Amino acid sequence: MKEEGLQLFEGLREFCTGVLFQYVPKLLYSLLFLFIGWKLIKWFTGFLHKIFVKKKFDKSLQSFLHSVIDIVLKTLLIIAVAEMLGIQMTSFIAILGAAGLAVGMALQGTLQNFAGGVIILILKPFKVGDFIEQGGLSGTVQEIQIFNTILRTLDNKIVIVPNTQLATNTVTNYTRSGKRRVEVNVGIAYGEDVNKAREVLVEMTKKYPLIMQDEGNEPSVVVMGLGNSSVDLQVRAWVKSEDYLSILAALQQDTYETLGKNNIEIPFSQMTVHINNK
Numbered sequence: 001m002k003e004e005g006l007q008l009f010e011g012l013r014e015f016c017t018g019v020l021f022q023y024v025p026k027l028l029y030s031l032l033f034l035f036i037g038w039k040l041i042k043w044f045t046g047f048l049h050k051i052f053v054k055k056k057f058d059k060s061l062q063s064f065l066h067s068v069i070d071i072v073l074k075t076l077l078i079i080a081v082a083e084m085l086g087i088q089m090t091s092f093i094a095i096l097g098a099a100g101l102a103v104g105m106a107l108q109g110t111l112q113n114f115a116g117g118v119i120i121l122i123l124k125p126f127k128v129g130d131f132i133e134q135g136g137l138s139g140t141v142q143e144i145q146i147f148n149t150i151l152r153t154l155d156n157k158i159v160i161v162p163n164t165q166l167a168t169n170t171v172t173n174y175t176r177s178g179k180r181r182v183e184v185n186v187g188i189a190y191g192e193d194v195n196k197a198r199e200v201l202v203e204m205t206k207k208y209p210l211i212m213q214d215e216g217n218e219p220s221v222v223v224m225g226l227g228n229s230s231v232d233l234q235v236r237a238w239v240k241s242e243d244y245l246s247i248l249a250a251l252q253q254d255t256y257e258t259l260g261k262n263n264i265e266i267p268f269s270q271m272t273v274h275i276n277n278k
Contacts, residue, residue, distance in 0.1 A: 034078075045070050067146045116165075126173050127141065128141050130175040130176060131173075132166075134161070134169055139154070145163075148163060175242075180241050182244060186266065187231060188231050190229075192231070197262075204254055206219070210239055211247060217238040235251060
């Protein structure tokens with residue numbers, strides 16, 4: 001009985017020793033290879049980013065290529081580590097191929113988002129830095145990634161929008177043309193001098209250096225309609241896209257103050273009631 005126990009112990013020891021000498025070094029080498037490879041990939045993608053910046057690549061293309069290259073290299077690294085551990089990747093890849101259809105169906109939305117990202121980069125309806133609006137969402141484009149586009153709203157919120165939503169629906173790009181028209185609506189009372197109101201409002205716009213004054217972009221004031229209690233005017237001025245919000249806010253306040261200083265009445269909605277005392 002004692003001899004049988006010793007034989008069992010010897011067999012177990014030889015088995016463990018064999019496993020340790022055969023697999024532990026391989027495992028350690030694989031982990032070391034994975035660690036070094038991961039660091040090299042991080043360095044390489046960072047190096048590529050510097051080249052993109054130096055060569056002045058489109059920022060939209062920079063973020064997209066960075067994401068694609070990073071994912072592809074890390075996938076190849078994991079496959080190489082698995083091969084080092086003795087895992088037969090050829091059969092594993094064949095299994096993945098067989099399961100690809102099912103996975104593709106499960107990730108249908110993700111694949112559509114990837115295709116949407118490619119379409120955005122090819123057709124360029126917008127780029128990083130543009131202010132866009134789609135489906136009630138609006139903001140400045142921060143990144144165009146593989147599956148999503150990152151927007152920063154005016155109140156500094158980060159919105160993640162699927163690429164397919166931006167690639168297959170109507171998108172309003174407020175930046176692409178380079179300039180926008182600021183419009184301020186105001187009403188003056190009936191009986192006021194419309195020409196005088198137009199003159200003082202046009203003169204008001206001339207004190208803003210950010211408002212374009214060149215031929216074809218001159219500020220103007222037009223009559224938009226005859227309301228129930230006012231003659232409706234609209235102040236129009238062209239500015240660069242990045243100056244739109246600041247000029248809009250300034251003109252709204254300045255329009256009110258300018259009309260007041262020139263004794264031009266801005267009426268408010270009111271109702272006149274006639275009482276019959278019969």
